[in-house]
Amino acid sequence: MEAKKVAAEKAADFIQDGMIVGLGTGSTAYWAIQRIGARVREGLKIKAIATSQASEELARELGIQQLPFAEIETIDLTIDGADEADPAFHLIKGGGGALLREKIVAAASKKLIIVVDESKVVDKLGRFPLPVEVVPFGHEMTLRKLEQLGCKPVLRTAEGKTFVTDNGNYIADCHFGRIDDPEQLHTVINLIPGTVDNGLFIQMADHIIVGYHDGSVRELEK
Numbered sequence: 187m188e189a190k191k192v193a194a195e196k197a198a199d200f201i202q203d204g205m206i207v208g209l210g211t212g213s214t215a216y217w218a219i220q221r222i223g224a225r226v227r228e229g230l231k232i233k234a235i236a237t238s239q240a241s242e243e244l245a246r247e248l249g250i251q252q253l254p255f256a257e258i259e260t261i262d263l264t265i266d267g268a269d270e271a272d273p274a275f276h277l278i279k280g281g282g283g284a285l286l287r288e289k290i291v292a293a294a295s296k297k298l299i300i301v302v303d304e305s306k307v308v309d310k311l312g313r314f315p316l317p318v319e320v321v322p323f324g325h326e327m328t329l330r331k332l333e334q335l336g337c338k339p340v341l342r343t344a345e346g347k348t349f350v351t352d353n354g355n356y357i358a359d360c361h362f363g364r365i366d367d368p369e370q371l372h373t374v375i376n377l378i379p380g381t382v383d384n385g386l387f388i389q390m391a392d393h394i395i396v397g398y399h400d401g402s403v404r405e406l407e408k
């Protein structure tokens with residue numbers, strides 16, 4: 187927790203008055219949202235948009251003013267976690283099931299800061315199973331087509347039931363083992379009818395902050 191917290195709080199301190207801020211999802215983004223809430227209570231003037239219902243609820247509890255996308259031209263800065271990050275700053279995200287809204291918010295952001303602990307920094311993506319958001323209709327066939335790409339797709343469950351995303355879709359966790367060409371895989375997956383999007387974030391991260399258990403942080407530049 188300490189490593190995630192120190193990275194998240196470092197990122198939250200980049201936020202300036204007047205910004206529109208994207209709020210990520212997951213246990214690391216949680217600490218960024220907590221720090222943002224504390225700064226808002228100290229007088230920071232920002233507006234935010236969340237990447238999940240969970241983060242939206244947390245931000246509301248902390249008194250962080252939120253906007254709908256209808257009122258947003260661009261987002262100045264988004265802070266989010268990741269499941270894996272490689273040397274080219276490609277990411278695997280979606281461990282928390284929020285990849286679709288996270289990618290939409292990230293794509294609308296001038297700057298995306300990723301906050302992780304050191305376990306997420308890898309040489310090659312793929313040890314973490316790649317989450318793919320799929321529509322429920324025909325998902326059995328969609329998973330078979332995903333399998334033909336060389337992975338073992340597993341439909342995500344929660345509390346014994348099929349996990350349903352904030353958008354009413356399912357998640358297939360695709361066990362590739364290693365991903366040699368994430369850019370090509372990202373494109374090929376999204377061409378399969380029935381897939382909505384996948385957890386490969388290609389060339390989206392601008393800045394990665396790595397937290398360590400001794401409370402230190404390391405900032406990676408692309």
Ligand code: DER
Pocket residue numbers: 210211212213214215266267268269270278279280281282283284285288
């Ligand atoms: O679901 C997500 O994309 C999360 O950001 C995930 O990638 C990181 O979750 P964590 O911060 O709880 O490890």
